Amino acid sequence: MKQLLYIALLLFSGHSVLAASYTCHTEAGELQSHIPTSGESVTQLTVTGTLDARDFAYMGDSLTNLNLIDLEGCTIAAYESRDTYLGNQARFEAHTLPAHTFLGFQKLTMVKLPKGTQVIGEAAFAGCPALTTIVWGEQLRSIGDLAFSGCPALDTPLPATLRSIGEYSFAGCTAYTELNLESAPLKSIGANAFAGCTRLAAIALPASLQTIGDRCFAGCSALTAIALPAALQSLGEGCFAYCTSLSQVDMKRILLTSIPAYAFDHCTSLTSLHTPAMTEEIGEGAFYYCTSLLDCTLPTRLREIADYAFAGCSRMEHLSFLPEGLERIGRWPFYGMRQLYSATIPSTVTYIGDHAFDSCTRLAAVMAYPTEPPALGEEVFLNVQQADCALGAPDESIELYRNAPQWQEFDIRHFSNREEIADDHTLQVYFEHEILRVKASDPMRQIALYTLDGRVVHREEGETYEWAIDTRSYTGPIFVLSIQMQSGEYRHLKVGRNR
Structure with a gap:
């Protein structure tokens, strides 16, 4: 539903009307009575006093040609009602800007929120293409789902008071070039929150951050570096997918046990990485088509590399970073490593999945340390010239490799073959x-x-x-x-x- 709302934001067509500016003081529920003319003529509005959900509903329905709204001198009061006009919502909290209030306001450029505003509701400003400036107030804690999605001109720095940012909240806000939340008490950023912010080049995350949602920064194609804070407990799938300028990732301090699926999918500028010491699994497609990746540092705790994990990393020349302790390698994990010359299989590996080394066409040397040849899935070495590829195996295991399906196709050598030397x-x-x-x-x-x-x-x-x-x-x-x-x-x- 949220994605549908993001895609199908309401559009309003303006009418030819005379511009009017209104300043008034109101009590809760009485704003409409202070604006005697047609709401369509109002382009600038300054309000002091008290507002509640009824007043915001009036603004959202009738003042659609606003380009400037100044509510700094207002207080948002709580309101209880089951009026269908207000969407059957029973209670509207104090200090909360109601959901959908200014959704699709085509001419809105600047908003000054009440100083005491603590929460911005769902899709409150979604689809406001001209909106450039928000004055947040002094107490803002939470920005709701879709709140500013589809606001491509917005570039106001986010407040240092934030504790949570909702799903799709700034998706498509392409004017942002930097995001500095380092001093905020922020704990969570929702899924797709900054997806498609194509000019966002720098992000500073706070030490308090615990959760980053799925695809949170996906498609931020100008982002060059990211440092993940030590308190992080959850990193979403596809979080940095298609961040094509991302070349530096600092994950060393975090305690995650798994690198999520497609976390760095198509990060084509990433050349090396150092995964957290607690990592036990590299998720499916975690570094899918990271075409500049040359080397990795993986921890000794690592036990599994999932399907497609490094598939398409076409510049990788040496697969020497697999740690001792690794047990299972999934399907297609090294597919298409066309520059791969050598690979080292740790002694603890027991299984290698289907097509694991498919299309590693330049593979010339494999050092297999397991004394028992690892079980293999289907066509593990498809398109590898195994007869021309040297396989080093433990002296005591040579005959096992020579009799094992798929392994036996290699040019098998003793590690200690001194006679040849x-x-x-x-x-x-x-x-x-x-x-x-x-x-x-x-x-x-x-x-x-x-x-x-x-x-x-x-x-x-x-x-x-x-x-x-x-x-x-x-x-x-x-x-x-x-x-x-x-x-x-x-x-x-x-x-x-x-x-």
């Missing part, structure tokens, strides 16, 4: 004290060093014939070295140091 005169790998030297007769493109549990501890890129890696800060005596040659060929070997 010994015969390779084009590559020299040795320790010089704590410096790992890697020399090749052919140019190398990139190098990565992993611990035996699959964690990447060092990575470099650039065309060279020699690498020197300082390993003093890396714990453990044995590492797995992955080298990509300039030709695209991969070399994998296990290296050990003496201490």
Whole structure:
């Protein structure tokens, strides 16, 4: 119903009338008696005294050509009635601007609310295309659903007294360029509250914020950065979907256990991210088609990556960030990673879903650490040239991988296949004290060093014939070295140091 109301906002067509300005003092329910002429001629209205729901109903029905309303000197009184004229609403609260009061006022540009206003009702100013300025008063706590939806000219900063912002409340308010709520005692922002605010480039959220609704900032295509406060308990699905300029996301402080479905769908400028330490699940499509994403930091608590989670992340080259402890990988999560060269499967993974690596057409190396080959869904490696892709597996599990459906299609290697390395005169790998030297007769493109549990501890890129890696800060005596040659060929070997 709210979405329908947002889409089908009432439109009023004006008539050719003489402009009139009225100033009056009134008691509750008596405003109409102070305006003797036709309401259609009134363009500016200043009122002092007391108003109630009857007066706002009169303004909404009869003063539709208003362009300026000044109610700063008024008080909104409570009113009880079952009059059908007032929508069968039994009680209207004091200090509350009633729902739908100025809905669709085409000429309204400026409103000064009563200073004591605490609540703005549902759709109170929805569909007011000329509205630019609101003077909020001193006590505003809550803005209702759809309150200013479809007000593309509104750019008045929100008050620092707000505690809640309703669903669709500022949807389509395309004049806003920044949103500073840092000092407000705000606890909740509703679904779609700022959806489609295409010029909104900067948002400062308060430390008190606990809830952000579904698609709250979806389509804010100018937004470049967001920091989520530590108190946040609920983040809605699709919250930042299609925020195509979003390049920085600070989630490190929040305690969410799940990244919601499609939370960053099509955030095409996002290059890296650090998910919260408490995260146990990456939701469906959470980073769907984040086409600039290169790297992630995922916590050791992570147990599941849901369907489509990273699908379409077409610039990803190394899938080395999957943490030890991960158990289940859903369907299509890495689909279309067309630049993916290498992938590391942690030892704790037990299942990989349908089409997980479908169309990862440049995949050349997979390091699978599970001693028992993970169960696979349908066509997990569709469009991957498995025969040309090296699969490193634990020495004791080689035969298991060679006999497992789909796994057996790879070029399967031992992690510690020293015989192959010994015969390779084009590559020299040795320790010089704590410096790992890697020399090749052919140019190398990139190098990565992993611990035996699959964690990447060092990575470099650039065309060279020699690498020197300082390993003093890396714990453990044995590492797995992955080298990509300039030709695209991969070399994998296990290296050990003496201490």
